[in-house]
Amino acid sequence: MPGPPVSWVGLLLIYLIPAIKINYWILGLTLFLTIIIVVLDYVLPSKGTKHFGGSKYGVWGTNIGLIIGLFFPPFGFVIGPFxxxxxxxxxxxxxxxxxxxxxxxxxxxxxxxxxxxxxxxCFLLLGIYFVVFFLNLEIWF
Known part of the structure; x- marks a missing residue:
């Protein structure tokens, strides 16, 4: 589910519209948070396996199942790691x-x-879109 990266690209496109003002710090911060979210998306299932008593083989099985599951949408992403x-x-x-x-x-x-x-x-990014695009307010830090 590529929600955060796609949402961030939407924020980037809003940034490129000259009539709408958005601070580049917001863009950079949201990019940083998007990268963290994407990394955690792959780390958390493995950490869950380890926390519930799984071995390193279970962690590897989770990661391999996650990658293989991506090729069998929509349920492979959920069933694969399991x-x-x-x-x-x-x-x-x-x-x-x-x-x-x-x-x-x-x-x-x-x-x-x-x-x-x-x-x-993604709801946080939606809120930023709403404030910037629809209300046409400038966001500053």
């Missing part, structure tokens, strides 16, 4: 299906947390 963590934990420790399920649930919760974070950030 299945990747579950399969990797089962391969690593085939006798502990409950531990594998717990690590997979941690991966899913990490994915939910990163998605919630992205939604909140």
């Amino acid at each position: 299945l990747g963590a579950f399969a990797a934990e089962l391969i690593y420790n085939s006798k502990d299906a409950n531990g594998a399920l717990k690590a997979a649930i941690g991966s899913f919760l990490g994915l939910l947390a990163s998605s919630f974070m992205k939604i909140l950030f």
Whole structure:
């Protein structure tokens, strides 16, 4: 779900319109936050796996499942990390299906947390759009 980068490009396009005034510091700060959000989007599912008792194999399974899941929209993005963590934990420790399920649930919760974070950030950018574009107010730091 490429929400924050696409939203930031929209803010950049507003910045390029000469009739609308927006401070370049806002543009730079939102770019910095967008980069952080994108990185956290890939890190949080792995951290969730680790937090719920997953091994390094479960973390790798989460990351591989996340990448493979991108090729199977719309549900692959959600199911991929879960299945990747579950399969990797089962391969690593085939006798502990409950531990594998717990690590997979941690991966899913990490994915939910990163998605919630992205939604909140996109609403923040929407608020900036509204203030700058529709109200035609200049934002300063």
